[in-house]
Amino acid sequence: xxxxxxxxxxxxxxxxxxxxxxxxxxxxxxxxxxxxxxxxxxxxxxxxxxxxxxxxxxxxxxxxxxxxxxxxxxxxxxxxxxxxxxxxxxxxxxxxxxxxxxxxxxxxxxxxxxxxxxxxxxxxxxxxxxxxxxxxxxxxxxxxxxxxxxxxxxxxxxxxxxxxxxxxxxxxxxxxxxxxxxxxxxxxxxxxxxxxxxxxxxxxxxxxxxxxxxxxxxxxxxxxxxxxxxxxxxxxxxxxxxxxxxxxxxxxxxxxxxxxxxxxxxxxxxxxxxxxxxxxxxxxxxxxxxxxxxxxxxxxxxxxxxxxxxxxxxxxxxxxxxxxxxxxxxxxxxxxxxxxxxxxxxxxxxxxxxxxxxxxxxxxxxxxxxxxxxxxxxxxxxxxxxxxxxxxxxxxxxxxxxxxxxxxxxxxxxxxxxxxxxxxxxxxxxxxxxxxxxxxxxxxxxxxxxxxxxxxxxxxxxxxxxxxxxxxxxxxxxxxxxxxxxxxxxxxxxxxxxxxxxxxxxxxxxxxxxxxxxxxxxxxxxxxxxxxxxxxxxxxxxxxxxxxxxxxxxxxxxxx
Numbered sequence: 001x002x003x004x005x006x007x008x009x010x011x012x013x014x015x016x017x018x019x020x021x022x023x024x025x026x027x028x029x030x031x032x033x034x035x036x037x038x039x040x041x042x043x044x045x046x047x048x049x050x051x052x053x054x055x056x057x058x059x060x061x062x063x064x065x066x067x068x069x070x071x072x073x074x075x076x077x078x079x080x081x082x083x084x085x086x087x088x089x090x091x092x093x094x095x096x097x098x099x100x101x102x103x104x105x106x107x108x109x110x111x112x113x114x115x116x117x118x119x120x121x122x123x124x125x126x127x128x129x130x131x132x133x134x135x136x137x138x139x140x141x142x143x144x145x146x147x148x149x150x151x152x153x154x155x156x157x158x159x160x161x162x163x164x165x166x167x168x169x170x171x172x173x174x175x176x177x178x179x180x181x182x183x184x185x186x187x188x189x190x191x192x193x194x195x196x197x198x199x200x201x202x203x204x205x206x207x208x209x210x211x212x213x214x215x216x217x218x219x220x221x222x223x224x225x226x227x228x229x230x231x232x233x234x235x236x237x238x239x240x241x242x243x244x245x246x247x248x249x250x251x252x253x254x255x256x257x258x259x260x261x262x263x264x265x266x267x268x269x270x271x272x273x274x275x276x277x278x279x280x281x282x283x284x285x286x287x288x289x290x291x292x293x294x295x296x297x298x299x300x301x302x303x304x305x306x307x308x309x310x311x312x313x314x315x316x317x318x319x320x321x322x323x324x325x326x327x328x329x330x331x332x333x334x335x336x337x338x339x340x341x342x343x344x345x346x347x348x349x350x351x352x353x354x355x356x357x358x359x360x361x362x363x364x365x366x367x368x369x370x371x372x373x374x375x376x377x378x379x380x381x382x383x384x385x386x387x388x389x390x391x392x393x394x395x396x397x398x399x400x401x402x403x404x405x406x407x408x409x410x411x412x413x414x415x416x417x418x419x420x421x422x423x424x425x426x427x428x429x430x431x432x433x434x435x436x437x438x439x440x441x442x443x444x445x446x447x448x449x450x451x452x453x454x455x456x457x458x459x460x461x462x463x464x465x466x467x468x469x470x471x472x473x474x475x476x477x478x479x480x481x482x483x484x485x486x487x488x489x490x491x492x493x494x495x496x497x498x499x500x501x502x503x504x505x506x507x508x509x510x511x512x513x514x515x516x517x518x519x520x521x522x523x524x525x526x527x528x529x530x531x532x533x534x535x536x537x538x539x540x541x542x543x544x545x546x547x548x549x550x551x552x553x554x555x556x557x558x559x560x
Contacts, residue, residue: 002092004052009087021045037084152189163276165263172259177215220249222277245271251288316374331424335525336552346373347550352388363481364417394419394432395466402458414459427473442478447514475558485547525553
């Protein structure tokens with residue numbers, strides 16, 4: 001028999017097609033492509049009736065076979081499939097070894113030697129040896145499959161072949177020991193007379209009394225012959241189903257019983273044996289671990305996807321944040337910085353110069369995490385930079401940003417904002433605050449909060465309004481804007497605070513910001529922000545802050 005392989009033209013990697021193989025961008029695909037042109041499940045390759053066939057799974061951008069866009073067909077050796085930007089060649093090779101089954105070549109090769117070192121004929125295999133070989137054959141067949149649906153089918157096929165079962169099914173365990181279908185496809189994986197038949201949960205009839213006993217007690221159950229039972233027996237359901245023999249074993253994992261392997265027959269003289277139960281029990285133990293490994297594999301793929309989203313979000317965020325701060329104007333000093341948490345959020349800041357004697361400082365926090373928040377942040381910053389040059393009053397800018405975010409927001413996305421505009425000739429400030437933390441002011445010998453929020457965050461209500469507040473700075477005054485990642489940084493209960501100042505509260509709090517800010521007020525703004533970041537890190541140690549930490553500061557130096 002010929003075995004089909006898919007060969008990646010980019011690196012020559014070969015993957016055998018065993019019954020079914022899916023190429024796509026989503027988790028669980030046998031070939032996962034990091035390509036925006038590829039759908040989550042893009043194309044399927046399957047082995048059927050001795051041949052190999054392919055089918056496009058209604059992908060967005062389609063699939064090409066030998067340069068032509070098609071939807072399905074039979075594969076010939078040398079055919080080329082183009083999936084997104086990746087090309088694969090299909091090869092047919094003659095198999096060197098037969099497929100794994102209960103009749104396959106034993107995994108153990110044995111040789112008996114006499115005293116002179118000469119090979120002697122092997123004795124007939126014992127029942128134990130046959131059983132042991134069958135167990136290892138089945139376990140070997142399922143040990144490297146990480147796709148849950150395929151794994152359940154393979155568990156059934158290999159076990160049914162090993163014990164010559166008439167009918168079998170695999171169920172997973174739910175709350176209160178309920179039998180549940182496969183969570184991936186929503187159906188029960190079953191097999192009858194060697195043919196896989198996924199069915200709806202209510203279409204398959206089994207002895208629920210036996211199944212529940214296996215789930216609750218974790219024991220294997222065997223009815224060698226149910227033909228002589230009466231309707232008064234505890235398993236009267238077996239009689240109603242006209243079953244002659246039933247075998248049910250648990251799927252064990254480190255976490256407990258994941259489900260059951262269930263086999264029955266209504267044929268007289270084909271009762272399952274104790275050897276069948278031992279084999280099925282051994283398979284159930286290994287199958288449970290294989291299912292657990294498959295779940296861990298999917299979790300690992302999901303973590304990789306999340307990590308990639310975080311990296312993408314951070315790249316988007318960094319591309320819009322100011323890094324080169326102006327240093328050539330003696331009338332002011334400005335500096336900002338953000339330090340991301342494990343999951344990138346929507347913190348951002350910006351600095352603009354609408355005119356030669358005016359600067360503007362913006363800080364904000366978009367709701368949500370990851371790429372959606374980063375994209376919203378990028379659009380907010382881009383729109384703000386245009387509006388800051390067209391509109392004078394901060395409240396007008398925030399109102400326009402609100403209208404635009406409300407118009408395009410479809411998932412309840414909102415954003416806190418605080419924008420202040422500083423006149424460098426007079427020290428006069430106009431500020432509008434949309435649901436953000438107040439601005440902290442450090443003067444000679446005192447710290448206080450000013451510019452409290454005058455209304456809700458943007459993106460919530462289309463007709464919301466904000467007010468402009470005023471303040472007159474004196475030479476040397478420092479303004480600090482920050483996000484809730486700073487003030488709401490938390491530490492675990494019972495942790496010991498080892499910072500230089502601050503309270504014993506479970507949140508870092510604005511008082512800690514004030515204390516550190518006053519200590520470092522006369523130093524450069526970069527050093528001042530660095531000291532606050534370090535104190536926040538010490539407060540949450542040994543853990544890291546749960547949210548992004550962002551600060552933006554400005555010092556008014558006057559006309560010198």
